[in-house]
Amino acid sequence: MKTSRRRMMLAVFSLLMVGMLLLSACASAPAAVEPTAVPAEPTAVPAEPTAAPVEPTAAPVEPTAAPVEPTAEPTAEPTKVPEATATQASAATETPAATETSVATATVAASATVAATATKAAVTAPTATQAAAAAPSGEWEPRQLSNIVLRGSGATFPNPLYQVWISVYTKNIVPGVQISYQSVGSGQGQRDFIAYLTDFGGSDSAVSSNTVNTQAPDAIHIPMVLGGVMPMYNLPSVKTTLRFSAESIVGIYFGSIKKWNDPRIAADNPGVELPDIEVIPVYRSDSSGTTSIFTNYLSSVSGDWKSQVGAGNTVKWPAGIGAPGNAGVSSTVQRTEGAVGYVEVGYALAAGFPLPFVKNQAGNYVKPETANVSAAASGRTLSSDPQKLAMSIVNGPAAEAYPIAGYTYILVRKDTYKDVEKAQALSDFIYWGLTIGQGATVRLGYAPLPEDTRKAAMKALMAIRVNGQQVLDAPVR
Amino acid sequence: MANQQTSASWSSGKSLLRHGDVPFRIGTVVLASAVVLLVIAIAVIMVNASQEARQAFGLDVLFGTEWNPIETEVAPPAFGAYPAVRGTVLSALIAILIAAPLAIGIGIYLAELCPPSISTPLSFLVELLAAIPSVIYGVWGVFVFVPFFNTVFAEPVSQSFGLVIPWLAGPIATGRGIIVTGVILAIMILPTIASLTRDVLRLVPNTQREAMLAIGATRWEMISQAVVPYASAGIIGAIMLGIGRALGETMAATMLIGNSQRISESLFLPSTTAASLVANELTNSVSSLHESALITVALALFGITLLLNLSARLLIWYVERGNRGAK
Numbered sequence: 061m062k063t064s065r066r067r068m069m070l071a072v073f074s075l076l077m078v079g080m081l082l083l084s085a086c087a088s089a090p091a092a093v094e095p096t097a098v099p100a101e102p103t104a105v106p107a108e109p110t111a112a113p114v115e116p117t118a119a120p121v122e123p124t125a126a127p128v129e130p131t132a133e134p135t136a137e138p139t140k141v142p143e144a145t146a147t148q149a150s151a152a153t154e155t156p157a158a159t160e161t162s163v164a165t166a167t168v169a170a171s172a173t174v175a176a177t178a179t180k181a182a183v184t185a186p187t188a189t190q191a192a193a194a195a196p197s198g199e200w201e202p203r204q205l206s207n208i209v210l211r212g213s214g215a216t217f218p219n220p221l222y223q224v225w226i227s228v229y230t231k232n233i234v235p236g237v238q239i240s241y242q243s244v245g246s247g248q249g250q251r252d253f254i255a256y257l258t259d260f261g262g263s264d265s266a267v268s269s270n271t272v273n274t275q276a277p278d279a280i281h282i283p284m285v286l287g288g289v290m291p292m293y294n295l296p297s298v299k300t301t302l303r304f305s306a307e308s309i310v311g312i313y314f315g316s317i318k319k320w321n322d323p324r325i326a327a328d329n330p331g332v333e334l335p336d337i338e339v340i341p342v343y344r345s346d347s348s349g350t351t352s353i354f355t356n357y358l359s360s361v362s363g364d365w366k367s368q369v370g371a372g373n374t375v376k377w378p379a380g381i382g383a384p385g386n387a388g389v390s391s392t393v394q395r396t397e398g399a400v401g402y403v404e405v406g407y408a409l410a411a412g413f414p415l416p417f418v419k420n421q422a423g424n425y426v427k428p429e430t431a432n433v434s435a436a437a438s439g440r441t442l443s444s445d446p447q448k449l450a451m452s453i454v455n456g457p458a459a460e461a462y463p464i465a466g467y468t469y470i471l472v473r474k475d476t477y478k479d480v481e482k483a484q485a486l487s488d489f490i491y492w493g494l495t496i497g498q499g500a501t502v503r504l505g506y507a508p509l510p511e512d513t514r515k516a517a518m519k520a521l522m523a524i525r526v527n528g529q530q531v532l533d534a535p536v537r
Numbered sequence: 538m539a540n541q542q543t544s545a546s547w548s549s550g551k552s553l554l555r556h557g558d559v560p561f562r563i564g565t566v567v568l569a570s571a572v573v574l575l576v577i578a579i580a581v582i583m584v585n586a587s588q589e590a591r592q593a594f595g596l597d598v599l600f601g602t603e604w605n606p607i608e609t610e611v612a613p614p615a616f617g618a619y620p621a622v623r624g625t626v627l628s629a630l631i632a633i634l635i636a637a638p639l640a641i642g643i644g645i646y647l648a649e650l651c652p653p654s655i656s657t658p659l660s661f662l663v664e665l666l667a668a669i670p671s672v673i674y675g676v677w678g679v680f681v682f683v684p685f686f687n688t689v690f691a692e693p694v695s696q697s698f699g700l701v702i703p704w705l706a707g708p709i710a711t712g713r714g715i716i717v718t719g720v721i722l723a724i725m726i727l728p729t730i731a732s733l734t735r736d737v738l739r740l741v742p743n744t745q746r747e748a749m750l751a752i753g754a755t756r757w758e759m760i761s762q763a764v765v766p767y768a769s770a771g772i773i774g775a776i777m778l779g780i781g782r783a784l785g786e787t788m789a790a791t792m793l794i795g796n797s798q799r800i801s802e803s804l805f806l807p808s809t810t811a812a813s814l815v816a817n818e819l820t821n822s823v824s825s826l827h828e829s830a831l832i833t834v835a836l837a838l839f840g841i842t843l844l845l846n847l848s849a850r851l852l853i854w855y856v857e858r859g860n861r862g863a864k
Contacts, residue, residue, distance in 0.1 A: 246820030345796030382796025
C-alpha cells in the first residue's frame with residue numbers, strides 16, 4: 061500500500077519531467093523560425109518619407125536651418141563642437157524628446173532630403189543636393205538620449221578598441237546610453253545578430269551572401285577599422301628581418317617548403333644566411349576571422365590554394381600544427397624554433413617579434429605598419445549600395461599596400477529596428493566611432509579606415525530606417 | 538530504519554505537515570530530478586541539432602576521413618571526423634596505459650602499506666592534483682613538458698625505434714602529437730584513479746586480509762591474491778572513469794595535440810581529438826551542416842562518456858554494496 065503510493069508519486073514526477081522536456085523541445089523549434097519572418101515586413105515602408113510634407117511647417121523650416129550652421133562656424137575644429145551650434149543642433153533633436161512621435165517626423169523632414177540622395181525620391185532632388193553640399197562642413201554631436209541599452213557581440217579582434225570606444229562614449233559623451241559588446245567570435249556574433257539577440261554584431265568576415273539572402277536581408281556591413289595579419293617566425297639565428305613573397309607563404313602553408321633554406325625563401329632574401337632547419341607552419345585551430353583574412357590572401361595569390369583548400373574561418377590545412385587563439389599561435393611560435401604562424405600584428409608586437417616584409421601586388425616589400433595596412437583598402441571601387449560595402453581587401457593594388465589585411469565590420473539592420481531611440485543611439489555611436497573614434501585606432505594597434513571607405517561607411521549608416529524614417533542625419537566628413 | 542520512519546510518516550498527514558516533511562521531500566525530489574532533467578535535455582537537444590548531419594552522412598560523420606568545412610573547386614565540404622575519433626581513442630589509450638598501473642600502485646600504497654601519518658597528506662596531495670584546472674596542465678605542457686619530453690624521450694626514440702617502427706617515427710620538431718597529449722592526460726587522470734582505487738581497497742573487509750595472512754601469506758601475496766582481486770571490479774570502474782575523463786578532456790588536448798586533421802602513422806605527429814575539434818570549430822561554424830556535424834561528434838562523445846561513467850559507477854557501487862554486508 062505504502063510502496064504503491066510512493067510509486068505513484070514517482071510516476072507523477074517522471075510524467076512531469078517528460079512533459080517539461082516535450083515542452084522545451086517544442087518551444088525551441090518555433091523560436092528558431094520566428095526571426096526570419098521579421099525582416100520581410102518593413103521593406104514596404106520606404107514610400108513613407110513622402111508623408112513628411114503633411115507637416116508643412118516643419119519641412120520648409122529645417123532645410124534652411126541646416127545651411128545656417130556651417131556659415132556660423134565655418135572654421136570650427138571638427139572634434140570640438142562650438143556651443144552656439146551645439147545648442148542649435150540639439151534644439152532640433154533634443155526638445156522633441158518629450159513628445160517622441162513628433163521628433164521622428166521633425167528630424168525626418170530634415171533628413172529626408174539627405175536620404176533622397178542615397179535612395180530614390182527624385183521629387184526632392186534640388187533640395188537634396190543643396191543639403192548634401194552643405195553637409196560636409198556641418199557640425200555634429202551625438203543625441204543625448206537616456207535609458208538606452210545597446211547589446212552587441214562578435215569578433216574578438218576589434219574587442220579592445222570597441223571596449224575603449226564604449227567606455228569613453230558612455231562615460232564622457234552620452235552617459236544615458238549603455239553599450240555592451242561581448243567578444244564571442246565573428247561567427248557567433250553573426251548568428252546572434254541574425255537571431256535578433258543583439259542590436260549590432262561584430263564580424264571580421266562578411267556574412268555570406270547566401271545567409272544574407274535567406275536570413276538577414278537587411279543587414280548592413282559597416283567597416284570600422286582595418287587589421288593586418290602577419291607571418292611571425294622564430295629563427296634566432298637570423299638577425300635581419302625576413303622578406304616573404306606570396307609564393308613562399310603559400311609554399312610554407314602547403315607544406316612544400318620544408319626547410320628554411322629553401323630556394324623560394326632564399327630568393328626573397330638575398331644575402332641572408334638561412335638555417336637548414338625545418339619550417340613548422342602554425343595555424344589557428346579555432347575558427348576565426350584572422351584565418352579568414354589569411355586564407356583569403358592565400359586564395360587570392362594562389363590558384364592551387366583557392367581550388368584545393370579555399371578560404372574561410374576554418375579550412376583543412378595541408379600542413380602544420382594548430383594552436384588555439386592568436387595568443388596560442390604566438391606562444392607556439394615563440395616556443396618552437398623554425399615555426400612560422402600568422403597572427404594579428406598587435407600580438408607579434410606584444411611578443412617583441414619583428415614585423416616582416418611581405419611582397420605586395422605592386423612588387424614592393426612592405427611591413428604591416430598602420431599606414432600600409434590602411435593603404436590595403438585604398439584604390440578600391442566602393443559600391444554605392446550601403447548593403448554591399450563588405451569586401452575582401454587582401455592583396456591590394458596600391459604601391460604601399462600591405463597585402464594581408466581585412467576590415468572588421470559592425471553589422472546593423474537597415475529597416476528592422478523597432479525602437480527609434482535605440483536606433484538613434486546606435487547610429488550615433490557608430491558615427492562617432494567612424495569620426496572621432498578613429499583617432500584611437502593607431503594607438504591600439506589598428507589601422508584607421510582610408511577616407512573613401514570611411515565616407516562610404518557613413519553613408520551606409522545613414523541608410524538605417526525605423527518605420528521608414530532615416531535615423532541618423534550627419535555630415536559625411 | 539530511516540526509511541521506515543519516513544514511510545510511516547506518510548500515512549499520518551498531520552504530523553507530517555507539522556514538521557514540514559512533505560514540502561521538504563517534494564522540494565528535494567524536484568531539485569534532484571532537475572539534474573536528471575538536465576542530462577535528458579542535453580541529450581534531446583543534441584539529438585535534434587545533429588539530425589541534419591546524421592541524415593546527410595550517417596555514421597560517416599564519425600568514420601569518414603575527410604574533414605573540410607570549406608567548399609572549394611576541388612574539395613567539396615566533407616565532415617568525417619575519423620582523424621579526431623582516432624586521436625581521441627589513441628591519446629586516451631596511451632593515457633590509461635601509463636596512468637592505470639601508476640594509479641593502482643599509488644592506491645595500493647595509500648590503502649595498504651602507508652603509515653597513516655604519511656597517508657593523509659599524500660592522499661590530500663593526490664586529490665589536489667585532480668583539482669588543478671586542465672588549462673594549467675595545458676600551459677605547463679606547452680611551456681615545460683613538451684621541450685623536456687622532446688629532448689628526453691621523443692628525439693631518442695624516433696631516432697632509434699622510430700627508424701624501424703613507423704608509428705614511432707619522426708619528425709618531432711613540432712613537439713605536438715598524440716603521445717605527448719597522452720602523457721599529459723595520464724597525469725590528469727592519475728588522481729581520479731588513484732583515489733578511487735584507495736577507496737575501494739579500504740572497503741575490502743579485514744577478514745579477507747586476516748584469512749590470507751593466517752595461512753602464512755606474505756604481504757605481497759595477501760595484497761595481490763586476496764585484496765586486489767576482491768576489489769577488482771571497483772578498480773576497473775576507477776580506470777573506466779579515468780578513460781572517461783581522458784576522452785572528454787578538451788583544453789589540455791587542444792593545446793598539445795596540434796589540431797591537425799591529417800592521419801599520420803606516427804604517434805609523435807600532430808592529430809586532433811573529438812573534444813578539441815568541437816571546442817575549436819563550433820563557435821564559428823561555417824554552415825549549419827558544419828555545426829550539425831560537430832554536434833554529432835559531441836553527441837557521440839556524450840554517449841560514450843555517459844556509458845563509461847555509468848558502467849564504472851555500477852562496478853564501484855557493486856563492490857561497495859558487496860562489502861557493506863561483509864563487515
